[in-house]
Amino acid sequence: MHRYKILLTGFFLVNLMLQAQENLFLPERSLQHIMYLSSEDLGGRYPGTTGDKLAASYIRDRFAVSGLTLLYENGYQSFDVVTGVELRDGNSFYTRNFEAVVEEDFVPLSFSSNTSATGPVVFAGYGIVMPGQWDDYADVDVTGKWVLALVGDPEPDNPQSDFIPHSTDRMKAVSARDRRAAGLLLVKGPAIEADDKLMPAYYDKTASDAGIPVLNITRRLANHLISGRGFRIEDLEKELQTSMQPFSFDAFTEVSAEVSLAYTTVSTQNIVAKIQGSHPSLKEEIIVIGAHYDHLGKGGTGSGSRMPDTVAVHYGADDNASGIAALLELAAALPLERFNLQRSIIFVAFGAEEMGLVGSKYFVDNLPFAANQIKTMINLDMIGRLKDEAVLTIGGTGTALEMDEILSAHEPGRIFSISRQPDGYGPSDHAAFYTSSIPVLFFTTGPHPDYHTPLDIWEKINSQGMVAIQEFVFxxxxxxxxxxxxLTFTESGTMARRGHGRGYKIALGIIPDVASARNGLGVDGVRQDGPAARAGITRGDVIVGMNGMPVSNIYEYMARINTLSAGDTVIVEVMRNGKKEVLLVQL
Structure with a gap:
């Protein structure tokens, strides 16, 4: 009888342990996190707002309740981020018999330089330069002059047009500056917008100006500038689109203008906590689990919203309250395994991901320990919409020799199948770790029609699917x-940023720091055996020139790349440790 009681007790304890394992992750707990983080009160969790601070406090408090050690300043790693630009006093525009009114007749674009300029006006078509195909500057000298150019390109109804990569406002500013123009005036023809409205003010998430003043002016003002030549913007736009031939001319009038803008800089934060490993030496090795908690606020032009004309709370339930909910649940469950975990685990809720992966990059660049102590990074971004076909996409599966073996060992018996994506680089927070030669795994259920719209709400979350993913990650x-x-790190994928636009066939083999506010283009990583690596360009370099032309930001870099061909040798100037280095890159 005594032996029977022991066996019965043992069976009961094992059963309790199994039940405890099953109850580690509950759908209602994940939903509670998501409901709060995506609530109206948090207003879309835009960096620097009250909602951003409330979300950070919520995450930090739950890390503490779970028994984690809070790092940095009571769990907060603070940093500054530029979120916008605003007009200051002093913006002006004068021409013959006309004093224009800011925000009525003209408005500076967010990347305009703060400066003044006076000079003649030259109409330069669309302000586009495509070597060997189209050059709006071929027949005019714009040195010291204001360039007046149409917004867009000659093929506005062609979504596959070769003009597209060359027709952005930023690219037009680069072309004008390269030709020593005093400034750039952009005007929208009726094919772009029937109403003569100015562009909405927005920040393009690059804190680097164009080097010249750049203004958007109304058609009414533009027509006044070219009236002495007998032209109208409406007719010029139609003629350019019909003839498909560049057409430029001197307007025989002068403009004097001044721009005064100020960047809006706010403080936001990463939230960081730790479970100390139990092994005497392996505890110095670290597994990072991360998810970003910021979102788009109330959307609007330039926010990243897919409904930019709708100013309303973008709740971000899936993107990425779902990832944070999983992070919090893992932070509560893994301490129960504290004595079995040989390595330490650091949990990070990243801020300002939507501003260009700012928080994760700041974290990697400001570690309180050596980067090589991080042995793997796991990123959870949008895991709340497991679909009927039940496929979980995992990126970075090729970034370690052992990765496929590990995933295969834990895949059987799950309610989902796995779609493996070997590339370690991607548009989320794991990118900063991969470029530091750290193996990564990026878990996501993928995009959906509600992505980056106000329709991404908690009611559409698949909470049972989230539990299954949390158990798998656990x-x-x-x-x-x-x-x-x-794990043994392996380079997987191009280690080069994709999607700069159609028409760019040449690459140096770098990962650019697109959100950099430095005077130049920061290099976040280089592709092994690529042109940049062979020439000696390394992570941390800042590219400041190519073939004698300045590179101040990603847009000027793209403009320089566009002029190159396979086999060319490029003279690349970089700043390294405060000194300029000149390197020859063979493409």
Whole structure:
């Protein structure tokens, strides 16, 4: 009888342990997190807002309740981020018999330089330069002059037009500056907008100006500038689109204008906490689990919203309250395995991801320990919409030799199948770790029609699917934290940013720091054996010139790349540790 009681007690304890394992992750708890983070009160969690601070406090408090050690300043790693620009006093525009009114007749664009300029006006078509195909500057000298150009390109109804990569406002500013123009005036023809409205003010998430003043002016003002030549913007736009031939001319009038803008800089934060590993030496090795908590606020032009004309709270339930909910649930569950975890685990809720992965990059660049102590990074971004076909996409599966083996060991018995994406680079917070040669895994259920719209709400979350994903990640993290040997990093994918636009066939083989506010283009990473690596360009360099032309930001870099061909040798100037280095890059 005594032996029977012992067996019965043992069975009961095992059953309790199994039930406890099953109750580690509950759908209602994940939904509670998501409901709060995506609530109206948090207003879309835009960096620097009250909602941003409330979300950060919520995450920090739950890290503390879970028994994690809060790092940095009571869990907060603060940093500054530029979120917009605003007009200051002093913006002006004068021409013959006309004093224009700011925000009525003209408005500076967010990337305009703060400066003044006076000079003649030259109409330069669309202000586009495509070597060997189209050049709006071929027949005019714009040195010291204001360039007046149409917004868009000659093929506005062609979504596959070769003009598209060359027709952005930024690219037109680069072309004008390269030709020593005093400034750029952009006007929208009726094919772009029937009403003669100025462009809405927005920040393009690059805190680097164009080097010249750039203004959007109304058609009424533009027609006044070219009236002495007998032309109208409406007719010029139609003629350019019909003839498909550049047409430029001197307007025989002069403009004097001044621009005065100020960047809006706010403080936001990452939230960071830690479970200390139990092994005497392996505890110095770290697994990072991260998810971003910011979103788009109330949307609007330039915010990243897919409904930019709708100013309303973008709730961000899936993007990325779902990832944060999983992060919090893992932070509560993994301490129960504290004595089994040989490696330490750091949990990070990243801020300002939507502003250009700012928080994760700041974290990697300001670690309180050596970057090589991080052995794997796991990123959770949009995991709340597991679909009927039940496929979980995992990026970075090629970034370690052992990764496929680990995933295959834990995949059987799940309610979903896995879609493996070997590339380690991507548009989320794991990118900063991959460029530091750290193996990464990026978990996502993928985009959906509500992505980056006010329709991304908690009622559409698949909470049961989230639990299944949390259990899967939990098992993988335990495996990574317990195994004797760390993962072996392998480069997977191009290690180059994709999607700069059609028409760019040449690449240096770098990952550019597109959100950099530095005077130049920061290099976040280089592709092994690529042109940049062979020439000696390294992570941390700042490209400031190519073939004698300045590179101040990603847009000027793209303009320089566009002039190159395979086989060319490029003279690249970089700043490295405060000194300029000149390197020859063979494409």
């Amino acid at each position: 098992d993988i993290v335990k495996d990574l934290a317990i195994r004797n040997d760390a």
